[in-house]
Amino acid sequence: MADGRPVRQSPVERRILSAALRLFAERGFDGTPVQSVVEAAAVTKGALYHYFDSKDDLLYEIYHSLIARQLADLDRVIAAGLPPREAVRTVLVELILSTAEHIDEAKVFTRESHRLDDAAMHAVRADRRRYHVAFRGLIEQGRREGVFSTATPAETVVIVALGMVNQMPSWYRADGPKPAAELAAEVADFVLAGLEAK
Template identity: 25%
Template sequence: MVARGEVDGAPDARGRKPSRKRQTRRAQVLEVAARMFHERGYQTTTTQEIGAELGLLKGSIYYYISSKEDLLFELIEQYHEETRGYFEAIVGSDRPPVAKIRELIITSTAHTARHLSRSSLFYTEWRALSEERQQVILAERERHEKALISWIAQAQADGDVRADVDPKLTALAIFGMVNSVYRWFRPDGRRSAEEVGEAFCALAVDGLLVH
């Protein structure tokens, strides 16, 4: 299991705080691993190749990680933590349901586009994790799905969203659109991450509203 203290600077099990040099080096390991998993695929990328990319001697990478799966899980968990941040803020706001739907689409799209390597791992490589760890990923996704379904249903009750809309099917369609961004978005493309989010929002929400 990855020692979390090695990431955030907290003391390890023996009460020792990792040096700044080790923390910096370990952050580099995570960054290179995310890029290589994204470019080559998790299964075909070895820890030795990650180490070689960083100029580490054979086997030295295990000074910074415990296993390849732990490395993947930590990268996905980092992405989770970031999404939890904006998701909880939207859930906790007192804005009306339609406004929450708009904000979730725009923010999720932009976040996915700005973090292509980690988002691709989040959406494609999570199945390489153990069943127990997969359940962590699925539980988080279910929370997002249930929240969006409830906002759509509330907006229908308020008379803002069409009554013939199926909340669950609509939620799945929205997430399918947002989650596809990692496949094709390019930072040097003609639209920014935020502009893509705004365009998705217009496509999805405008079609739901009662006119």
């Protein structure tokens, strides 16, 4: 259920998925007929239903690729074993950059997450929770080591930080006034400032 499937590699599958991603982000899941996905990907309905079980299956694939990437980024930083301050900063900056770069996936994710069936929803929630807990763990470690203040509960800090990230799809534009890297640095510094305040 979780992952068993081999990586989607057929070019047809990739075309379908990227067309679906773009259209779902632009017009919403319910506002996008399967027929229009098919046309945008320049395939036929038969081809789509040959590779995917259902329209919902397209959604799940989109979610999965997003979350898998986020978890991989997080694990890589944690494995690097940086001190808490640098670890938190790196995770946040990378998360914001990655979200900016894949803003369509993030948009679809936040807008349509309620459409998953129970099994898929459970899998997605478990992955998100794992991210949340690992991030919080980094903050808790910093508190134990005395580099972060204990004024605000770690959970609340995570809620604020991830809240900003998950809200990005509603306002972020790649051609906006501020480059993502600059934004990421500002947000990370602001969060660290709150974390380090006496």
